[in-house]
Amino acid sequence: MLLILVAFLAPIAGGQIALDNLPVFGMEDILGSLWGEPEAPVLAHAILALFPCAALALLLFKRKIIQVPNTTISAVLLMFFGLLLGTVSYSSYRFLSIQSATEWITYGIAFYAVVAGAGRQKGPAEIVAALTLGCTVVALKGIAEYASTMSSDPTWRIFAGWINPNATAAMLLIGFFCALGLAVSSEKNLAAIWGVAAVLNGAAIFLTQSKGGLLALGVSGLLMFGLVGLWSAREGLPRLKPSLGRLLAVVAALMMVGLMLQVLTRTPSGGGALTRVTSSGATAEQSAGFRANLWKGAIAMTKDRPIGYGLGTYRFESSRPGITPQTHLAHNTYLQLAAEASPIATLLLVAAAGLWFYQVFRGTNKTPVKQNLLRAGVIAAVVAVGAHSLIDSDLYYYGIGLSTFLLLGAGLLLSVDAVAPENVPAGIRRTAGAGVVLLAVLFVFLGMTDVLKGQMRGALMTGDRDRAMSIKGPLSSYGSADAETWALLAQIASTPEERKEALEQAAALGPSPKNLRALARYQAEQKQIPQAIGSLQRALQADPNNFLALKQLSEYQEESGDAEAARKTLQRLIAVEDTPYFKIRALPELVPTETYEARIALAKTETDPARREELLRQALDGFKRYRESTAPMVKRMGATGASVGGETIETMNRKMTLAADTAREFARLQRERGDGAGATATEAEAAGFEAVLESSK
Secondary structure (H helix, E strand, O other): OHHHHHHHHHHHHOOOOOOOOOOOOOHHHHHHHHHOOOOOHHHHHHHHHHHHHHHHHHHHHHOOEEEEEOHHHHHHHHHHHHHHHHHHHHOOOHHHHHHHHHHHHHHHHHHHHHHHHOOOOOHHHHHHHHHHHHHHHHHHHHHHHHHHHOOOOOOOOOOOOOOOHHHHHHHHHHHHHHHHHHHHHOOHHHHHHHHHHHHHHHHHHHHHOOHHHHHHHHHHHHHHHHHHHHHHHHHOHHHHHHHHHHHHHHHHHHHHHHHHHHHHOOOOOOOOOOHHHHOOOHHHHHHHHHHHHHHHHHHHHHHHOOOOOOOOOHHHHOOOOOOOOOOOOOOOHHHHHHHHHOHHHHHHHHHHHHHHHHHHHOOHHHOOHHHHHHHHHHHHHHHHHHHHOOOOOHHHOHHHHHHHHHHHHHHHHHOOOOEEEEEOOHHHHHHHHHHHHHHHHHHHHHHHHHHHHHHHHHHHHHOOHHHHHHHHHHHHHHOOOOHHHHHHHHOOOOOHHHHHHHHHHHHHHOOOHHHHHHHHHHHHHOOOHHHHHHHHHHHHHHOOOOHHHHHHHHHHHHHOOOHHHHHHHHHHHHHHHHOHHHHOOOOOOOOOOHHHHHHHHHHHHOOOHHHHHHHHHHHHHHHHHHHHHHHHHHHHHHOOOOOEOOEOHHHHHHHHHHHHHHHHHHHHHHHHOOOHHHHHHHHHHHHHHHHHHHHOO
């Protein structure tokens, strides 16, 4: 029952990842995370992990005979999880690596719990059914989400309680193929129900508009057809006919749904529910280009440090090669594992998968056709996740990773002799059981720490200092080894000494550009300019093209009297425009303005009038792109109290005010050299920048 419950809940509660900008205001936010809300994901994952941890611990403490997987698979998996845990020792972000390793190890616990406790008769089918039902709930959420937004935005991509539509599609792939496996292996009445579930999951995959999801759907769909045809043919036409007939019925229904979505949601302008799938344009090319750069960056990271940077640290280390800004995930499970935990980790995972496939394909002629057909669904689901992991970091989404390892366990139980009962010595069982319990306790501790950080963010966001101070004590205790905890505590420090300690701890425990820039600001306030410059140079080692760090560095170099160094830093900042870091962004609508501000700063020191005008003109061209592309997004999100990519109404107003002032200065220079018409046009541009300010009030 514990395993059935976690299989059902994993798709619903496992779709978010921990972010450092989300507030928690009350119990409703915490409980909402079990329904797919983003505020307290670590605690939601810890609650999910309690089910398989409790199941395995009970089995280890109560039974002398434990069913275990094939020895070779176990050995490879234990080496894999041991290697992941070992990366904590050399990670620059140990708290984060401990959290990530805990999540991954609970995947392994779920796998062993299924093998040890689900049995070989009804258990595997019940786990597959629970996963299907959980995914179908997600699909229904997504369909309802699209129905509520269709009239205002027919091109909407559904999230369904997940962090992004591509991850949603990967989770629904599992639901789709599990439902297909149940549809072809169940009795007639139940088969119809599972067929409907498959269609719902498939329809929701369409609504994610994930091209990778649809590609994986096609690849695994062909595999499913082949396996069902091959294995059901053993009993001749009577069995082959209904099995393939059910598959064809689901495919026909799904094609009809896709056609209806294409026709009924299409607008006169050409938009609709499948717009992203049926068309390709600059946005799609930008997205593909950014993903390719992430892969290049991950490969470069692996070459630079073959042992990896530590599990879970990609989000902070990904900018080291200077190809992309810091990005949470590498959009490729295998490359991200290699960058974080060495290529050996990736090879061990692939080897374990290869051994698993070898075991589940063995002896199909010795098992009942019904069991084989369910096995086909499990295999197709695992292949779909493996294929989609080539273009997304699927196993880093807790719901997908946990579900995949539950399926891996179920697949072994459906095979001939991939598992066997063993008499495990009491000492080993008790030690392993205690370890599982301790890991579950650690996970809950990490979840509570994440909640406290969210509550502190909420208090800081609303300016409730009393609330922040009440959280300070428990957060200091829970998160004393966490960099983000200290960064939050620095914001409520009562004295300069307390703030200094918090900022230094944050930079020591998590030397991210953000933490080092905050430390540099404090050092500059204390007139410790050389130390501030040193902190920023450390930040630029981790992110050599960091816009904000370069801008800040130029300001401190200017303040220290080193005008030449400041000028070179500004030129270095402008040169970032020629790199993929600037040209190919995750969100092309978000236009960075720091390089344009660097031109304005350079223009102030430029003695050549023509060169000065050229710098100002280039800066104004850039600010116009920001006004046309970014400002509308900022205002739209600002109306809901949210920000986008760190841009808020306040930052937009500052930038538009600077742009208007720059336009007037440029107009003055134009008039001085007799270009009255040009000056008039530039003054109109200044008014255009100010109009954005007026409309945002």
